[in-house]
């Protein structure tokens with residue numbers, strides 16, 4: 001019999017959060033509803049007038065696509081109605097969106113509504129990424145949101161690819177669900193996902209290689225000399241999803257243009273790091289575990305090295321050696 005994401009989440013809630021009284025599952029089902037709305041819109045891109053730029057830039061100074069705006073509104077709308085939510089923090093909003101409730105919500109949801117959106121116009125996979133945190137007692141605003149990744153209660157992503165796949169962890173393994181279009185439900189298709197301990201590809205924007213720190217260039221040279229192949233889509237969710245299934249490593253190093261890397265700690269690196277670790281992989285920023293970093297700002301960026309245990313460990317070894325000058 002089919003297991004839907006709703007059934008699975010309810011089961012996990014009973015096992016893991018017996019006191020949650022439906023709050024947590026209601027929150028995750030708000031997220032699945034939003035992503036179904038987003039995927040329906042994406043499937044119609046090219047038919048309706050929804051491709052292209054919305055004519056404005058977001059807080060990161062990036063051009064917002066019409067679908068960025070729609071996806072952000074869909075998540076705000078679907079989660080804003082859930083009682084358990086206190087704050088919503090989006091890549092597209094400069095400040096947290098506070099859900100004003102007298103009784104106060106218990107959870108904070110941090111998300112990238114449409115990752116890789118510059119790929120939409122050319123029909124390449126894009127995604128949604130989210131991270132769920134507990135609201136510290138009585139905490140408000142930005143201070144409530146600035147928590148290290150190890151405090152995440154759950155995290156997940158959706159990849160809008162040749163099929164639509166929802167992957168999440170609530171700290172007890174990683175589960176993947178495929179949207180069954182006939183019944184409109186996400187159905188369990190990947191139980192207890194494990195990342196291979198080693199792979200044979202690396203994934204990085206190699207056009208920036210001249211401005212990577214030395215340790216990254218040494219590392220990539222070593223992988224190449226051992227016959228690794230290269231795969232890079234330019235949509236983090238899609239590149240990560242492949243790495244989760246096939247193994248290997250994804251990197252976004254510091255570059256001349258982006259000295260702290262390009263990817264955002266709270267709603268890109270942390271949720272994917274949680275999933276990677278739950279699947280037996282690792283995620284570091286160079287010298288630090290991603291989920292140990294104490295964030296200082298909501299839209300903070302971090303270098304990211306994420307993937308199979310073996311490849312991430314090898315990078316760490318080279319990076320540490322370079323930093324200390326020891327062989």
Ligand code: AHM
Nearest residue numbers: 114115116117118205234235236237
């Ligand atoms: P976005 O969240 O604004 O779409 O930007 C993040 C995207 C990631 O999906 C992807 O890994 C990265 O940007 C690609 O960057 P680059 O074009 O520099 O390789």
Ligand code: MG
Nearest residue numbers: 112114115116
């Ligand atoms: Mg993104």
